[in-house]
Structures are given as C-alpha cells and as structure tokens.
Amino acid sequence: MKLKIPDYFSKIKPYVPGKPVEEVQREYGIDNPIKLASNENPLGPSPMAVGAIRRAIAKLHRYPDAGGYELIQSIAEKNNIAPENIVLGNGSDDIIALLARVLLRPDDEVILPQPSFLFYEISILTSGAIPVWVPLKSFETNLAGMLRKISPKTRMIFINVPHNPTGTIISRHDFEEFIAEIPPQIVIVLDEAYIEFVRESNCANSFEFLRTDKAIVGIRTFSKAFGLAGLRVGYGVMPSALAELLHRVRQPFNVNTLAQVAASAALNDTEFLQKTVDLVHNELEFIYGVLEKLEMPYIRSQANFFMVKVGDGRTADEVFENLLKQGVIVRSLTSYGYSEYIRVNIGKHEENIRFLEAFEQVI
Numbered sequence: 001m002k003l004k005i006p007d008y009f010s011k012i013k014p015y016v017p018g019k020p021v022e023e024v025q026r027e028y029g030i031d032n033p034i035k036l037a038s039n040e041n042p043l044g045p046s047p048m049a050v051g052a053i054r055r056a057i058a059k060l061h062r063y064p065d066a067g068g069y070e071l072i073q074s075i076a077e078k079n080n081i082a083p084e085n086i087v088l089g090n091g092s093d094d095i096i097a098l099l100a101r102v103l104l105r106p107d108d109e110v111i112l113p114q115p116s117f118l119f120y121e122i123s124i125l126t127s128g129a130i131p132v133w134v135p136l137k138s139f140e141t142n143l144a145g146m147l148r149k150i151s152p153k154t155r156m157i158f159i160n161v162p163h164n165p166t167g168t169i170i171s172r173h174d175f176e177e178f179i180a181e182i183p184p185q186i187v188i189v190l191d192e193a194y195i196e197f198v199r200e201s202n203c204a205n206s207f208e209f210l211r212t213d214k215a216i217v218g219i220r221t222f223s224k225a226f227g228l229a230g231l232r233v234g235y236g237v238m239p240s241a242l243a244e245l246l247h248r249v250r251q252p253f254n255v256n257t258l259a260q261v262a263a264s265a266a267l268n269d270t271e272f273l274q275k276t277v278d279l280v281h282n283e284l285e286f287i288y289g290v291l292e293k294l295e296m297p298y299i300r301s302q303a304n305f306f307m308v309k310v311g312d313g314r315t316a317d318e319v320f321e322n323l324l325k326q327g328v329i330v331r332s333l334t335s336y337g338y339s340e341y342i343r344v345n346i347g348k349h350e351e352n353i354r355f356l357e358a359f360e361q362v363i
C-alpha cells in the first residue's frame with residue numbers, strides 16, 4: 001500500500017488521554033484506583049441530566065435533531081445570546097477541530113500559549129497550518145508576547161481561560177486591551193472549558209465581547225462542571241457568519257440524542273452545578289493547606305485542577321508512576337514541558353485525602 005499523505009501529518013503526535021481506571025486495575029492489580037487526571041466531575045453526572053436520558057431512551061431508533069433546536073434555545077436563553085451565534089459540538093473538541101477545518105489552510109499561522117491543551121496543536125497541524133508558540137510568563141498567558149507574533153499569515157489565536165494546565169486566568173481589562181490590538185480578520189478563540197469554576201470576578205468572559213467588531217469565539221463544554229464528559233457535548237459561540245460556515249461542514253448529526261437532552265437538563269440543574277463548584281472551591285483550599293504544611297509549591301488555580309511541583313530531584317514522571325502504584329491516577333506534565341510538575345484534579349473529599357496521603361508517601 002502506498003498512501004499519499006501530506007508531509008505535515010508526520011508532525012502530529014497522538015493525543016494521550018488520562019489513564020482509565022480499568023487500565024490501572026488490570027496493569028497494577030489495584031482494586032479501587034481513583035482518577036484525578038482528566039478534570040472530570042467527581043460527583044458524577046447531573047441528576048437532572050440522568051432523568052432526561054432515561055426519558056429519551058425510547059427515542060433512540062430516531063436520528064437526533066440535526067439542528068439541536070432545544071439545546072441551542074436553552075443555551076441562548078440562559079446566556080442572552082442569539083441562537084444563530086451558537087454551534088453545538090461532539091464535545092468542545094469538535095468545535096476546535098471545526099474551526100481549524102474552516103479557517104486554516106497550509107502555512108497559515110495560529111498563535112497559542114506554550115504549553116496548551118494538546119488538541120489545539122493536533123487541529124492546527126491537521127490543516128497544515130503552523131502553530132506559533134508563545135511561552136507562558138510566570139504560568140500566565142503572555143498576551144504581549146502573543147501580539148508580537150502577529151504576522152500577515154496569522155489566522156487564529158487560541159487562548160484558554162482558565163488555562164489548562166496552570167489554572168490561571170486573564171483579567172477583563174487585559175483581554176480588552178489585547179483584542180483592541182488584533183486585526184478584525186484574525187479569529188480569537190477563547191476556550192472556556194473551566195469557566196464555571198472561576199472565583200475571580202474580573203476574569204475575561206467571551207460572552208461579554210460578542211457584540212464587538214472582533215471575531216471572537218467562546219468555547220464551552222458540558223464535560224467538566226456539568227459532569228457529562230462521557231456523552232460528548234460542547235458548543236461554540238461566534239459571529240453568525242462563522243457559525244454558518246461551521247454548520248455547513250459539520251457532521252449533520254454531530255451531537256447525539258442523549259447528549260442533547262442531557263445537556264439541556266444539566267443547564268437547568270443549578271443545584272448540581274452549585275454543589276460541584278462549592279466542592280471544588282472548598283477542596284482546593286483544603287488541599288492548599290496540606291501542601292503548604294508539606295512545603296510543596298503549588299499554583300493557585302481558578303479551575304477544578306491544580307499544579308504541584310514535585311521538585312527536589314524527583315521528576316513528574318517518577319511521581320506519576322509511584323502514585324499509580326498506589327492506585328492514584330494524576331497527570332505528569334512532562335509532555336506539557338513541565339517535567340517537575342503534576343496536575344491533579346479535585347475529587348471527592350475522601351479521594352483528595354487519598355491523593356494527599358499517597359503523595360506524602362511518594363515524596
């Protein structure tokens with residue numbers, strides 16, 4: 001077989017997901033591992049979403065609503081956005097991939113923080129476009145550095161608030177100043193996968209900037225605060241002309257029936273959302289306190305995860321492996337360029353205690 005494949009495909013490194021619990025059970029013979037590696041919701045799915053799924057099961061012989069009418073209406077009403085600005089995706093990954101497919105051609109440039117959520121790079125390279133990396137500055141997005149990288153070839157800029165893996169944010173004021181410098185033809189993507197967890201009131205929020213003349217896209221997901229990672233549903237909010245292009249090229253039924261009804265229900269499950277956010281905030285403070293006693297440096301986070309330095313001659317990969325042996329799955333950040341840091345997401349209180357006990361032993 002002799003496939004004719006564009007050269008730029010060879011640069012794509014496969015996405016490495018967090019290790020599944022079942023794999024750790026098999027490989028390490030551990031009964032009850034805990035997973036704190038993919039920033040999922042430890043409380044499970046929204047109960048209202050589960051109810052909606054039960055009611056929709058009888059309709060599974062039908063195709064989903066290709067237009068996602070109910071879910072789009074719910075998102076629009078909840079956030080005071082026009083339905084024509086919303087595109088649903090099979091996870092927010094789908095929106096990222098669709099934006100790249102519609103907007104990027106070989107040799108176009110995309111500016112993004114280094115490190116970033118790994119799927120941005122995969123999407124950029126799939127289109128033959130060139131990622132232009134701007135290293136974080138003190139773990140924060142370096143907006144001035146990004147502005148300096150703008151060239152006639154720049155098509156898109158990725159920003160992630162709160163940033164994965166650091167959990168840092170951008171203030172509304174800094175974002176305002178930043179977008180004022182961006183030419184209107186460059187699409188500014190603000191990935192807000194963890195926005196529901198933000199406690200800082202001055203955090204930039206894409207929805208506040210939609211009515212400007214800038215091409216701003218906000219990306220949101222039901223995978224994190226709403227507890228629906230396994231269903232795959234997210235959305236993008238963008239100028240209607242761009243939304244129309246994404247609708248033309250997306251799979252007609254890209255969001256399945258159960259995902260649509262569950263996401264609509266989860267949006268109205270304010271009790272579950274509040275419980276989730278409260279848990280994350282309380283547990284972050286609890287964990288920070290223990291890490292301070294252990295004298296382990298960490299980065300204060302506005303998301304549902306945090307980074308902690310393993311330091312003192314240890315590598316993140318070693319600590320990751322040793323935690324795995326105790327049945328605690330976290331993320332080594334070596335592949336993100338931080339070989340001395342692990343990323344841990346907030347679990348239930350007892351899971352966090354188990355992580356802290358295992359961590360203390362390992363270090």
Ligand SMILES: Cc1ncc(COP(=O)(O)O)c(C=O)c1O
Nearest residue numbers: 091092093117164193221223234
């Ligand atoms: C920053 C960021 N964006 C997007 C995603 C993709 O989320 P999903 O495709 O589940 O909506 C993730 C998942 O971890 C993420 O961390």
